Amino acid sequence: MFEFLQEKITKLFDKLSKRGLLSEKDIDEALKDVRIALLEADVHYRVVRDLLDDVKRKVMGEELSKSINPSQYLLKTLKTELIGIMGTPATVRIGGTGDIVMLLGLQGTGKTTTAVKLAKHMRDKRGLKPYLVSIDFNRPAAQEQLITLAKANGFPVHEDISAKGFPGLHDIRLVSARQGCDFIIVDTAGRLHIDTDLVNELKQVKSTLQPAQTILVIDSMMGHDVLKMAEGFQQGVGYDGAIFTKFEGDTRGGAVISFRKIINKPIYYVGVGEAVSALEPFDPERLAARIVGSGDMDGLVEKVAEVVTGDDVRHAQRMAKGKFTFPDFIQQLKMMKRLGSVESLFDMVPGFGKLKKSVRTDTMKQDLKVYEAIINSMTNQERNNPDILNGKRRQRIAQGSGTKPEDVNRLIKRFFESQRMMDILQKGGIKGIQRFLQ
Ligand SMILES: Nc1nc2c(ncn2[C@@H]2O[C@H](COP(=O)(O)OP(=O)(O)OP(=O)(O)O)[C@@H](O)[C@H]2O)c(=O)[nH]1
Ligand SMILES: [Mg+2]
Structure with a gap:
């Protein structure tokens, strides 16, 4: 983004x-x-x-x-x-038991997925128990999609579906309350374009359900067309705010800025992936920091603080003083693995985008095992003096660790790259690395 x-x-x-x-x-x-x-x-x-x-x-x-x-x-x-x-971050307001949050939007924008993402967010972050209902009668299997996804994530979901029309307001609230739920998320049907049929249908649903909050689900990839669509829904049906989906794939991102300024409604969340957990609050400060390139340092610090242990810190301090060796390298890889997606970390720091290409997260897990085996097969002298690793020694190490000579060569190459990086980092800090990458 x-x-x-x-x-x-x-x-x-x-x-x-x-x-x-x-x-x-x-x-x-x-x-x-x-x-x-x-x-x-x-x-x-x-x-x-x-x-x-x-x-x-x-x-x-x-x-x-x-x-x-x-x-x-x-x-x-x-x-x-x-x-x-x-603007400032806005939250979805849920007042009392039986409150309905209604999602609407064009076809394929991510309403059904967002319904379950929102349910998870409300449960995990706000301790609320949601009840899910789909009133999408247009697309075959649309309701099954919500039912399956909701069940897979442990949410009570409305299964008593009448094809003739949406369940009555009274019914939904009653069933939801009987199951001890705090509020209801209603998923609706989308169409390719805003037409009179869609508007009339949604208007009727809205007037029957009387939702406490109506949220427009917007596909970030729509770019400029977002404004016309958002205005159309506002005039036809009306809503309180929006959730932008597929935000992680939108490298431009201008639509959220235009939406906030011109439509002047809050953006509650952004969807950042297909997984049910991929929903983030819309945070103007962080997003602005991303745009001007000072990087999402808050996010980085937060993420690092979650997984970096005292051992890692002491290790880094030792490394800053002395020589970078194979045991340091392994420790570094282990920490990187714990930091989760290395790629998303690099995204947070401007100038690090290029590094992404050289780090293959998907193979990291496998590599780590192989690398540990290789390093275990080295002598102490080799571990602390990588320069002495000639062809003959590499061959012996490959045999001893049950790996191929290419693996040993790859490890050594990556080790020297890391060593160089650490060297630059020691001398010039983060700025040094950024300069190096430019
Ligand atoms: N990458 C990415 N994919 C998403 C996101 N949100 C939804 N999707 C994907 O978008 C596709 C459509 O999602 P749905 O939730 O079925 O969309 P919908 O609005 O309910 O579609 P209709 O019911 O047909 O109108 C699915 O493949 C989702 O996995 C997101 O934030 N990021
Ligand atoms: Mg749907």
Whole structure:
């Protein structure tokens, strides 16, 4: 998400930061480039125009000339304005027992999947017990899809389906209450386009169910078309806020910015994958940080803090002082494995995108086992002096560990890459690595 903008803006400001003082012309030129990037990222032109007018007005005041680092000041202002547009995080309001959350949206946007994701989120994060109901009678097997997915994740789901119409309001609330549920999530049918049939049907459903919250489920991949669709649903049916799905695959991401500014309704969550757990709160601060390229450091720190142990920290401190050896390498790989998806971690730090290509997470688990076997077959002397690993020694190690010479060579190659990385990290910190990757 937002990779496109992050790359463009990081590059632009890197160039700008070498300039020191900025004239009005420099600022205009930089903002022109930002404008092109935002437009290319599917942000609506009116939103781009207002945003950049505001940024310019703010930086042209006294502050910029007083600022020690004018390009950073400009970037910070851009970030603040982006946060302003995206607003504060909003939560789905669930008042009392029997409250209904109704999901609507075009066909295939992810309503059914999101219904179960939302149920899981409410159960795990808010301790609520949801009841799931599908009133999608258009597509054969649509209701079975929700029933199967709900059951697989341990949620009570409405199975008493009448094909003639949706279950009565009274029925759903009664059955849900009987099962001790706190609220109800209703999944509806989608169509390819907003047409009168769909609008009338949803209007009728809404007036019968009287939902406490109505949520529009939007496919992030729609790009510019989101606004017209969202306006259509607002006029025809009405809703309280939105959930954007497939957000992880949308490298541009401009639709959420346009939606927030022009439609002016909250975005509660973003769907970031097919798994039922792939739902994240919409967090303007984090997203703005991603766009301007200061990286999602909060996310990174949070994730690291969850899995890095005291041992890892002591180990890193030792490594920072001494030489990087094979046992360090194994420790590092183990920690990386615990950190889960290395790729998503690299996503959080700007400039690290390129590293992703060289790290193959899928093979990491297998590699770790093979690598441990190889390193166990080395002598102590070899483990601490990798330079002495000549062809003959490599052959012996491969035989001793029951691996192939290619595996040994691959390990040694990756070890030296890591060693080099650690060296750069020791000398220049994260910035050093970023420079190295550019
Ligand atoms: N990558 C990704 N896929 C998603 C996400 N949300 C849903 N999907 C996928 O999108 C496809 C459609 O999802 P559904 O939940 O069936 O969509 P729907 O809106 O209920 O579709 P209809 O009932 O036919 O209107 C499925 O393959 C889902 O796995 C997401 O956040 N990321
Ligand atoms: Mg569906």
